[in-house]
Amino acid sequence: MIDVAIVGAAGYTGAELTRLVVGHPQLSLTMVTSVADAGTKVSEVYPALAGVDLAYVAPDLASIAEVAQLAFLAVPHTAAMELVPPLMKAGLTVVDLSADFRLTDVATYERWYGVPHTAAQLLAEAVYGLPEMARAEIVGAQLVACPGCYPTASVLAALPAIESGVAATDRVIVDAKSGVSGAGRTPAAGTHFVSANEAVSPYKVAIHRHTPEIAQQLTLAAGAPVTVTFTPHLVPMTRGMLATVYLEMAAPVSSADLVSLYAERYADEPFITVHGEGRYPSTAEVRGSNRAHIGVAADENAGTIIAMCAIDNLGKGAASQAVQCANLALRLDETAGLDAPVPVV
Amino acid sequence: MIDVAIVGAAGYTGAELTRLVVGHPQLSLTMVTSVADAGTKVSEVYPALAGVDLAYVAPDLASIAEVAQLAFLAVPHTAAMELVPPLMKAGLTVVDLSADFRLTDVATYERWYGVPHTAAQLLAEAVYGLPEMARAEIVGAQLVACPGCYPTASVLAALPAIESGVAATDRVIVDAKSGVSGAGRTPAAGTHFVSANEAVSPYKVAIHRHTPEIAQQLTLAAGAPVTVTFTPHLVPMTRGMLATVYLEMAAPVSSADLVSLYAERYADEPFITVHGEGRYPSTAEVRGSNRAHIGVAADENAGTIIAMCAIDNLGKGAASQAVQCANLALRLDETAGLDAPVPVV
């Protein structure tokens, strides 16, 4: 068993990580940290985790290094860049779910996040934690930078069309819809039940920080600069994310062609379903899982490819993808702890 | 008082029309028809309409013509094309909410709807019931073809950018999100609570029948062919629709420019709010009203305009817009019966 600490364990992503590590056959959860909930039992904060016999402790670098071989960081950006260097120095494998090590270009990071990067020397070592794009690099890595929920869904939807050259690179449009848990556990006006219920609304239009991350990954896939327009929307559900991606055809292509292309690209992926022609993904069908369900269609009249990907924003978009990356980094079975079927409703 | 009949009054749109006509200062509701609910009191089917002292009757052309000067048709396509000619011959003003008289080109209609048009001679007489585009034609018209809910939101979002030439015409992308009431009152697998709740999913991708209607209206506005890619999504809420429209800039333009353009275009519109820079519409804020709330932003890096319009799919997207059109057709005050403020939550 490999000892694991979760830093920032009391948020939604941290709680999902807790659940997954506890149920994992080869991981052993030795520490959960939380600044706000230090001293409280996990099952007190989350009665759904009755049976998890741990209490939150205040985060402390020395203690983490002592009890864990791997640390998941479910902390805000800037917090991660302070934790990562000492944890790596202490020999831990770090799976970071913050934004701090996702962007390879430090200037891009500093422009979009508005803060200096204090651990830029580690950017070259960090591997981007999207196994469907970067599996080989993740295997054995000491620092994995897990993608945001929006980039995961967007990149998985666009990838086969972009890397095959079927789609042009100059105008990729991502219209994404997220459940409210994506906004975190802290109450706020926009996530008040009465505000969010019965409401669909866009936010941070054209300025969301996940934009450069999507562009970076698609550029990597295309081998040429890809421009991305990204519009996130909040929809009235707890979990789930759907990215609807619009791409310009490089040459005429049919829906059947696209389904074949996608099915082939993802044929060996353990967590991806490519739907047949005319069937499209629903967020409800991936809730609670590490799966991505993908549908694709051609609008031949307009010359547009429409690729749709549904994930669970807290699952493949956060916690379970981090476990998938940890499995790879630790050279375990990639699906360990992630292959139980999930409730159908 | 002008006597009004509602044909197909027991569906959601018919019930909203019932509510609006009953509350209208110059209209008097004399007949509500329903095949399925004939013989039942309105307040029995819809306890929310306690106080409406009418029962549904089976539809009958002679009786309608006898008791009404204006008829709202809230019936499926093909049913309307049978009713419209005799009702017009009997001298009634007809406000048709079906698809039968929206498309000016009969071949387009027959291709998308898969049926022959049996009243094509009246297409030239029909005016498209979007007051913000065609107010002058609607005034005094005998036959108004009210837009579908998707075209209403999509066209209102794109119109200022398209007709001003600020946007290019060759690749308009509409990503629309609808509440479940848009699917009507008949229970079905996809609208079962358990299926629709906690789910966002696209449907009829690139083949939805509202596509040619959106293209027709934008082409009219541009004075040049506009190609539209349209993806509808179902989201877990009862009412509301958001269209997020992506347009290519014809020349560089800023968010501030766009807000000015939109604010000016809609300055005199009684039912439209154009939000300031950085504020975006929420379906919750138009629920139950005839309003359209619009936000617009420039993604200057990608050369993309993002225009968003929120309406109530049963309001401005159906029943209340039909009343707005009736007001114009009857030369009443355009806002009569439509100006009461609506609940804030």
Next chain:
Amino acid sequence: MIDVAIVGAAGYTGAELTRLVVGHPQLSLTMVTSVADAGTKVSEVYPALAGVDLAYVAPDLASIAEVAQLAFLAVPHTAAMELVPPLMKAGLTVVDLSADFRLTDVATYERWYGVPHTAAQLLAEAVYGLPEMARAEIVGAQLVACPGCYPTASVLAALPAIESGVAATDRVIVDAKSGVSGAGRTPAAGTHFVSANEAVSPYKVAIHRHTPEIAQQLTLAAGAPVTVTFTPHLVPMTRGMLATVYLEMAAPVSSADLVSLYAERYADEPFITVHGEGRYPSTAEVRGSNRAHIGVAADENAGTIIAMCAIDNLGKGAASQAVQCANLALRLDETAGLDAPVPVV
């Protein structure tokens, strides 16, 4: 037109009052106050109230008295008892939606609310604003204390059985279910979308402050002490309240008997529907209205009467009932501004 001020106008109840006063044929809204939103336009805070051309101002006794003949107080308890004496002295009619003047016994108030009552001398003047129980007293009153949402639904459900003697007085059980808007506009952990969605949960079991208010009114109706057990629950919807009340039969009675009794008791009530045998109320059917829908059944085997009442917690449970009371206090038509039918979904 009678000039009206709304004090505490930026909460949900205040916003509903704003909507109702603006749409009222004989009331004119001259002032809306808010501590937190002073200086902001109403339509800025609530885009649904586009068309309301007022800005919030900080509350100030002298100004209120200057511009209004009637004041609605949508403020927390303790705030009302400071405002009421000077406003009454200045000659205003006051419709108070707080708890400060609902309980006739000052000791009961002080025990349940934990604060001294500083305007106890006015308790004798205050009339309880439930027209179905106290219409005659409300007519012409200068101070109306509007019931809480839970007491409104609970008392309307129990009243005919209690005052007729059909039900025993010694063990009345109220199990009530409320939409989340009842918890107000301020974000909190329990009303965060993610917490409240997909959740039913009881709270303040046996200790909710509405308990003595329900008991007081049923005791008044029975002419003998009534003991009430009250359990409120939060359910995942924005608006609506259902009270399910269990009463012990004083003598055997059938469902048909009960329906007759209830129908007769409420025959002249403009806002109450008593459903026929076997039909029960749904909160969805009263949403946005001032109506109360009631169903009643006998469990003859157990000797239990089950009476159910659905209201809109912000409507008959708060804002629209306050307008109904204002109509009576001002000797206007009781239904003025409240009789427009509401959306069916």
Next chain:
Amino acid sequence: MIDVAIVGAAGYTGAELTRLVVGHPQLSLTMVTSVADAGTKVSEVYPALAGVDLAYVAPDLASIAEVAQLAFLAVPHTAAMELVPPLMKAGLTVVDLSADFRLTDVATYERWYGVPHTAAQLLAEAVYGLPEMARAEIVGAQLVACPGCYPTASVLAALPAIESGVAATDRVIVDAKSGVSGAGRTPAAGTHFVSANEAVSPYKVAIHRHTPEIAQQLTLAAGAPVTVTFTPHLVPMTRGMLATVYLEMAAPVSSADLVSLYAERYADEPFITVHGEGRYPSTAEVRGSNRAHIGVAADENAGTIIAMCAIDNLGKGAASQAVQCANLALRLDETAGLDAPVPVV
């Protein structure tokens, strides 16, 4: 590995059973039957079950007996009484989730279900599948009749108070709230999203068929006849059930006393949490699990005990409880396949 068939596997309960059997360390799923979906792959009907490599087959007694040692019956009442005798004769262990073998008194069954019982000779052999009440009998049983969802929550809430004599037996009131999945997978008017959303409504008041089942079990616990009034309500959520039970105190008792009593009674139960004083269960906290969370309070003034139990209607109320019973019947570890923690939101 023990071979298992699920009969009626395409409904929600059947699909949950599928998920649980597939993830169970000692059970092997060999057959899933469905009349309506015969011939279709499980993952086609339920994409969430991607990875389950089986297709539905039409139910056939001989085949079931051939491939399975244990059969779960997730079929309607009357269907089960035809299947049980031959399956038992063929030596299978049968875990029946229908109502056919829950009531020990055949006359009661025939009165409430309105049909003759054709396998009454097996009623004496059937054990009631509520482990917290009847663990010893379930161990090694060949026929287990699993409780309905309402009885599970209601009995667990009332049991400690009833069997200890702390509560009187003569007037037990159960007010229960269920998620919509309890109504099954077949679309209907009442479970249409638009009808069920934003709605709380009671149904089958005082006539629901789970009433005699609750009364039977509490009578057994009390050793004296218990009379039950039962009111089910539908609330707008997919999964979850809360039973709020009101009992008359036999003698004065405090909340602290009750919490102790309940905590002690359920101390060794692997799936029950008894909350401390002042904390109450939420359906959200048991979603997807086999857990029951219980809170209890005394209304000392009224002499009423309020006991609340939250379960997942498809989990402890159906599928996972059936697996718990199967574990006991097969003499496996009671928690096998049921102890993975569940998502916190």
